Amino acid sequence: xxxxxxxxxxxxxxxxxxxxxxxxxxxxxxxxxxxxxxxxxxxxxxxxxxxxxxxxxxxxxxxxxxxxxxxxxxxxxxxxxxxxxxxxxxxxxxxxxxxxxxxxxxxxxxxxxxxxxxxxxxxxxxxxxxxxxxxxxxxxxxxxxxxxxxxxxxxxxxxxx
Amino acid sequence: xxxxxxxxxxxxxxxxxxxxxxxxxxxxxxxxxxxxxxxxxxxxxxxxxxxxxxxxxxxxxxxxxxxxxxxxxxxxxxxxxxxxxxxxxxxxxxxxxxxxxxxxxxxxxxxxxxxxxxxxxxxxxxxxxxxxxxxxxxxxxxxxxxxxxxxxxxxxxxxxx
DNA sequence: TATTGTTATACTCTATAACTATA
DNA sequence: TATAGTTATAGAGTATAACAATA
Numbered sequence: 572x573x574x575x576x577x578x579x580x581x582x583x584x585x586x587x588x589x590x591x592x593x594x595x596x597x598x599x600x601x602x603x604x605x606x607x608x609x610x611x612x613x614x615x616x617x618x619x620x621x622x623x624x625x626x627x628x629x630x631x632x633x634x635x636x637x638x639x640x641x642x643x644x645x646x647x648x649x650x651x652x653x654x655x656x657x658x659x660x661x662x663x664x665x666x667x668x669x670x671x672x673x674x675x676x677x678x679x680x681x682x683x684x685x686x687x688x689x690x691x692x693x694x695x696x697x698x699x700x701x702x703x704x705x706x707x708x709x710x711x712x713x714x715x716x717x718x719x720x721x722x723x724x725x726x727x728x729x730x731x732x
Numbered sequence: 733x734x735x736x737x738x739x740x741x742x743x744x745x746x747x748x749x750x751x752x753x754x755x756x757x758x759x760x761x762x763x764x765x766x767x768x769x770x771x772x773x774x775x776x777x778x779x780x781x782x783x784x785x786x787x788x789x790x791x792x793x794x795x796x797x798x799x800x801x802x803x804x805x806x807x808x809x810x811x812x813x814x815x816x817x818x819x820x821x822x823x824x825x826x827x828x829x830x831x832x833x834x835x836x837x838x839x840x841x842x843x844x845x846x847x848x849x850x851x852x853x854x855x856x857x858x859x860x861x862x863x864x865x866x867x868x869x870x871x872x873x874x875x876x877x878x879x880x881x882x883x884x885x886x887x888x889x890x891x892x893x
Numbered sequence: 894t895a896t897t898g899t900t901a902t903a904c905t906c907t908a909t910a911a912c913t914a915t916a
Numbered sequence: 917t918a919t920a921g922t923t924a925t926a927g928a929g930t931a932t933a934a935c936a937a938t939a
Contacts, residue, residue: 587869591857591872601880601884643906646921666920671919672919693746700748710868810898815928830896832896833896
């Protein structure tokens with residue numbers, strides 16, 4: 572029953588770092604929960620919505636490409652696509668030159684769903700950051716980019732520790 | 733094939749908000765992925781580690797309390813606990829006054845696992861924020877708190893739109 | 894009658910491995 | 917021989933509903 576991160580008498584800069592990381596975790600949790608709730612209202616899951624989002628913004632592509640973009644196995648794409656297809660949002664079509672591959676496209680309904688997601692995204696951005704002064708926002712994004720760079724760096728196999 | 737969020741000729745403040753939200757989403761994804769990788773190395777999943785974390789920091793409690801803390805159904809807690817128990821990390825014990833309830837405690841091994849997670853957390857905080865100037869960090873947390881407040885506000889049923 | 898935790902059932906996301914059809 | 921997508925199988929997280937034991 573130790574206390575929540577950092578209550579001992581550590582270095583104050585460590586305390587600040589702990590506080591910041593705690594906020595980041597909470598943010599990730601709440602952001603995902605909110606997104607999931609929003610998507611559920613549209614009959615979508617996060618994984619399926621992500622696939623939809625990529626096809627919407629990057630255009631038709633093969634399942635293999637989606638597999639790489641999403642960072643999941645090809646088998647997983649098959650399942651996600653099955654769901655989207657059953658919901659009438661996506662379609663499998665023939666690839667023009669490679670008869671092994673399928674070209675994933677959105678139906679009209681899928682396109683509309685993605686557009687609605689996009690609109691929701693824009694609205695959310697305004698709601699979260701509309702009140703933040705431009706200078707603060709710039710500084711915020713700078714720090715965020717630093718953190719992202721660190722995290723991405725940690726992901727590279729060489730830099731494990 | 734519309735472009736990734738915001739490329740049209742919108743209001744520059746809208747562009748900044750879009751950019752910030754895009755960073756937040758990326759951060760949530762990468763942070764969770766990194767955490768999951770780290771936990772997998774310790775034979776834990778995120779859901780189970782969260783339960784462990786709560787019991788470690790808040791002390792023994794009933795499954796019902798865990799259900800509320802984690803925001804999942806009681807049935808779900810049963811499953812998570814089954815896994816932790818099979819791994820030798822948690823234990824179900826009798827509740828001192830309510831014979832319906834079970835009191836969840838950590839084994840020595842579970843306590844050690846939680847302590848290791850805690851140490852990893854501290855190390856991660858240093859790695860992500862050790863280089864950030866104190867003033868920037870303060871401003872960062874302030875903005876983060878604003879965003880969190882907005883998100884929590886959106887979660888309340890009354891404020892759905 | 895309400896609460897605690899469970900059994901039963903089901904859906905989604907995810908993975909590996911083996912297979913088919915193409916390249 | 918290698919690649920694209922599938923079937924087969926499995927584990928984990930999540931949910932609802934029905935039930936037993938206890939309050």
